[in-house]
Amino acid sequence: MQNNLLILISLLIILSNIFLLGSSRTGAMIRGIAFQGVLLSLLPLFLPSESVRILDIIILAVLSIAIKGVIIPHYLRKVTRNIRTKKELHPYLGYSVSVIFGLLVSYGSFYFIGKLPFMYLSISPFNTSAAFASMIIGMFIIATRRNIIAQIIGYLVFENAGFILGISIASSQPLFIEIGILLDLLAGIVIMVVAVNHIHLYFDNVNTDSLERLNK
Amino acid sequence: MLYPIFIYLASLVLTGALSAAFYRNHRFSKYFAAVSNAILSLIMLVFLINRFDSFHDEVFKTIWSLPMAEFHVGVDFLSLFFMIPLLILAAACSIYGSEYFKEHRSGRFHWFFYGLLVAGMMMVLISRNVVLFMISWEIMSFSSFLLVISEAQKESVRRAGWIYFVTAHVGTAFLLTAFFLLGSGAGSFNFELFGLVPFEVAKSNLIFIFALAGFGFKAGFIPFHVWLPLAHPAAPSHVSGLMSGIMIKMGIYGILRVLMFFTSYQTWWGILLVIIGASSGIIGILFAVGQHDIKRLLAYCSVENIGIILIGLGLGVLGRAWDYPLVSMFGFTGALLHIVNHALFKGLLFLGAGSVIRQTGTGEIDSLGGLFKKMPMTGSLFLAGSIAVSGLPFFNGFISELFIYAGAITGAVASAGSIMPMVCALAVMALALTGGLAAAGFTKLFGIVFQGNSRKTDISSAVDVPSMMKLGMIFLSVFLVFIGMMSFLVIPFIEKPMLLLSGEAASPFIYQLSDIGEKVSILLVALLILMIIIFTVGKIFRRKTVTDVETWGCGYTKPASSMQYTSSSYAEPITSQFGLVLAARKELQSDNEIFPVKPWSFRSSVEDWFLSRVFIWFVKLIDRILSLLRWFQCGRAGVYVLYIGCIIIILFIWKFVL
Amino acid sequence: MIINIIISTAAALVFSPLLIGIINKTKAFFSGRRGSPFFQMYFDLYRLLKKDAVRSGTTTIVFILAPVIVFCCTLAAAVLIPISPGTGIISFTGDFVLLFYLLGLARFFLIISALDTGSSFEGMGASREAFFSAMAEPVVFISILTILRLNGTTSFTDALGGGGAGNWIIISLATVPFFIVMLAENARIPFDDPNTHLELTMIHEVMILDNSGRGLALMEWAASIKLWLFSLIIVRIILPGSVLSFLLTFVIAVIIGIVESVIARTTLLKIPQLLFSAGIIAFLGFFLSFSKIFVWS
Amino acid sequence: MKESSLIIKYNKSNPTSKVPLLGEDVFRKKVLEMTRGGGRVNSFFSAENDNEDLVLYLIISYDARGETHALSMKVENKAFKSLTNEDTQFHLFEREIYEQSGIRPLGHPWLKPVRFPGGNAGEMDFFKIEGREIHEVAVGPIHAGIIEPGHFRFQCHGETVYHLETSHGYQHRGIEKKLTGGPYRDTVYKMGVIAGDSTVAHSTAYAQIMEAFTRTAIPARAQAVRAIALELERCANHIGDIGALSGDIGYLSTSAYCGRIRGDFLNMSALLCGNRFSRGLVLPGGVGADIDDDIREQLAARLEAGKKDFLSAASLLWETPSVLARFDSTGIISAESAERIKMVGPAARACGIERDVRRDHPSGYYHLSYIPVSTSEMGDVSSRAYVRWLEVQESIKFIEKLLAELPVGDSGRETGTNLKPDSITVSLIEGWRGELCHTALTDGTGRFRRYKIVDPSFHNWLGLALAMRGGQISDFPVCNKSFNLSYCGFDL
Incomplete structure (x- = not known):
């Protein structure tokens, strides 16, 4: 049953990745990433835990739900509300193409991870392959979306994948490392948000195309 | 069986020649050729079906004076099976064509070439030697080319003819390569020897690819379909019916024949066939949906159906390669049955399209409309063909698609590993999508052409077609319903050719085919009875129906015919x-x-970029390569004589010295 | 056998209009209204069956035959679904193809009877229906393949008629796309709005705009039977072993009502995307049904 | 040139003789100069003068300066050179002039009747796109919803609309013609039903005209009641529209709740005067019903409740992603197009154009109290709904404020029927659909020589057609509803 839940979470992570790739509005993307954040935070609760203290895990889960599921999405939403280009994203690559790419990457990573002898993992290879796919999809989002909010979300997806890999490879590591990573992340996002707000002061939208204009 | 075939072939050519000779009396020569053609084909058909059960392979050999050739013909169940749709269609199209084809300048040899085309296809089916096969193949291609350019005064027809000619010969080049590889492996150009030698894998792969490409140009699957949507509309309708119905199947026949040369199949052949079939099906029907011309739509739909057949073949090959006899059985059965079914309904649809064009003077879908009331018989038959081509129950298209589905489902469910289920799921998805899109395409065609009110073309004086044309179409539609409702009676004809392809491993499961057929028939008959009951009950307890009203148009009092959906919309x-x-x-x-x-x-x-980009690019490439050989051309007659002499000497050396 | 057929037919005919009533009641509840009675659709059908009809002068015999064909084909498809464990009336390899192609035949006639009227509205609906259903079919079939794999059978009615349920994750991955397609095929929100009066936005309703009297009754009834059919399939997928699982169709109706209450209908342009995403979920489920990674865990 | 137009004083009658009567060339030059300088045509119509010569009157206003000017032009040979090619905002006025008086605007690019002058409803030559593949969709005059009759003709290919033409005139009642020689006893009731959902706006405009002609100053309390009624009318209609919009996209909760809340607001109007649509509330000289303390308290309480209900029902709308996705980018009209055809009201404000008569040309209580102009930027259905949502909130705030500071005094006085002869006056009111303009000219005996009404729908119908171009035909209902224009206000 526990294993099933782990797989369900990974599945939902994959689906949320695909949702992110296919959604055309920043609002939807933020909801998607919040959902993903909450899912991720639940992940440590279902890990086989011999060496880790249960309290540590609960602290980690609560903290990461707070940061990934509440604080960061809240900030992002605030930014989108301040700058009124919440509407369509108009990516470089179309939604259908992105979704198909996401699918291929997910299936590919199933296949790829299935070939690797990851016997020392404390987590099922299914989760690992989900993380692997997330990593690539995150980079893909960063590369193909114009909107800076979407790019931040891409970064978050990337980061989330790291989180999964982190807890799966090093579940016996001290709690502090994870919390440190979380706080780093939070700081990064806050800085970005501030930056976006500033960019907004000078440019009328958050289209990164306008940053390219700085060159000229 | 062979002697009746010889007689049939000879009389086909003879009646054709006679009609050309008596051309001064148009009507007589036309009816004479067409009707005798039809009668001959029917007699042959009855004979064939009669003998089907007690049939054994027959071979006839005689030494022939051509180098490397032996006059070697034979019939087995595969050839016999392909003859059934050929004969049905030849009969129907010639009855229809007797009224349809109007006399004009090039009409003199029309029926001669028509007979020659049928004879050529027959020859293809019975040839057992490469040279004979290629000659028959060329007779078929050339006579159909001449039929396509029947109306050569039109620019579009000439262009279509040109592209058909070029593609046919590019295909021939591939074929020659494939046969050369086969022949060099077997040390002979006789088919019976090909099957005896086991080929090494690399070589059989190569042969498969070349044969697939070479026959692909005739079968017209993507990306080799470029000539098809041009040639079919250009040809007279009964010829397009024959070409689309059966001639392109000769490509499939060729692929099957080549497959039979191998004792074991490679997995990737099957995968490739399924992928080509799936893309051909989906892209073909998408192009069909986007067309504005009836016959072009039907031509692209042929691309789709060839795709469906290929999916079946691919599953059959996969089943054999992976040792799943059930998959192989269902796949090959579905493919073979679909070959017949497609011949029947596509023939019917082309004839129906011809009727529309003949009676209204246009094949532009968007300018037609409301023909059902004027041409009820053509309309009903066209509707039957449309339902059949969409693969829906009660008509034959459903049964064959069901078998292909069954193959894919069995493969997807029963197998371990991950490649087979993926390929099978791809097949199922492709079939489902093409089925849905075909329904969209043919509701568009039927709905816009036959229903509503007429659009741009004046149809007030249109009437239904003459009875000879009706007869041709009714003849085909009888088979549509018969196979659709009583498929278990037809399945015995497929079992034997299917076993040739899928191997004997499938024979224990063969009962499943007619089992499925019977179950479907029971259900459909019950459903039909239910419909009749409900309809009759409705008639008995009749209510008043007011019919002298306009279609609801939001209360607008002056509706016009432009307020109807167009096919393009x-x-x-x-x-x-x-x-x-x-x-x-x-x-x-x-x-x-x-x-x-x-x-x-x-x-x-919609632009067929396979033609406008890929194929033209390919032709240009060849042109550039060939231009390197331009020094060959010098324009002096003497030099050409020299070339011919050289070739003769080379041939002599090959035949007698080597 | 005969008794089974009678039971399934009776269930399809009798319960299907009730589903519509439940959906409408649920929607009314969510928007704070009392709503029409549960049995409203029965009254409507009765009234329509009694009525005389008006038929456009443009139409042909197709228009007269279509309601009967649509009704009978839909009913036959519904009867194929076993209503309790182990009682499929006919089962063979690929029986679901017959089932869905019967629905396809019904749709074919629905579409051409719509085009028969020569109206731009009906053409509009026909065009949409033809496209969206073509997109929906592969999704359903992949979901069914997953279920067949779980049950190790090639007959869908056998799989629905009982046998072992599989892993619940995979089952839900097969059911969700089915549910989405059910909404699409039955003209529910977010694909179509069954309650709208705006012809330009309709899909299903606009095709039967010119039907009246009995023809309309049969069309409406067929539509509700189709809903019954889909919801029955879903409950049989979820609970194959239970005799009373058909009662769960009413729960499905409530869920549909809730879905319709909380989301708006989408723009027509997005419908292919929605169906596409349903297909992704279906394919994921199918993939997991044989993926090695899954077996390991 | 400055003196060649008359600056209209609101609420005052202005002698017709002061309106400069120009020759065609001077007029043309002057008018184009004014429109280029930001002038917006409020009304442009033909009238007969004493010698039964046809004269064209033009009412034009500068929103930025809050000025309204009047000029007139002598027509010779029943024709003049069309101004439409220079400035698009004239096109419908010129077509109407042609239809009503037979004066032909020469060179008009799209000269066809505005309604059905021949009396044969439905006879209209529609523009057709050539090509076999285009199909036409004819919608109306009878619609499936309970709305007024009007015909829409789409030129479509598939789902895409390439051109939309609207055809009006099914509601033509000849109101303007019947007013000539007035005011009559029933005129005030006629004003109430020009557009049944804008009763207060039209009645107020008429009342202001009558007050100007009779030089009646009305008490502040009556002005306040009028303003409250006008804002209540705005609230009710906007709320109804938001409900109808969500109904069109199948979002039932908001639809049902807003439908009820609209009823609540209509009942507030009923509380005020006994009629849910405020018929008979606004009378020349004052208002037909006063607000006593009891009503005031009740109104405040109901307003509070209605506000709460509305905020929760409508914020449900803005928080549902599927709704936003449906509204966003649907039926976009660009700010340039909107400015070019001089759209008015919420539809214009949804394109980011700050145009509001209550601010630009205030009259009555709006002199004293200011309502912020609510705008949005995208020009799509979402923006039009959003502007309505903002406006309802502003209106409620305004009503609350007014109820709190309701001036004391009586609720009106008699205006009498002695209208000042040979005068012209203009009244501009921001109805809930946008600016409506009443212009009245009196003859030598103090009767109406011409009474011209321009409903906001007159400015905006073309906007709907432009918003649909290149859009999806399935978006039309929701797009149409987001404009929610009046048919009878247009047809008159």
């Missing part, structure tokens, strides 16, 4: 959603002003 959601595949274009010419001061105009099109 009907297809627009599909063409724009798949715009990337179809290279769909919409052009609105407008002044983009708030008030339309100047007239605006609109047109849309």
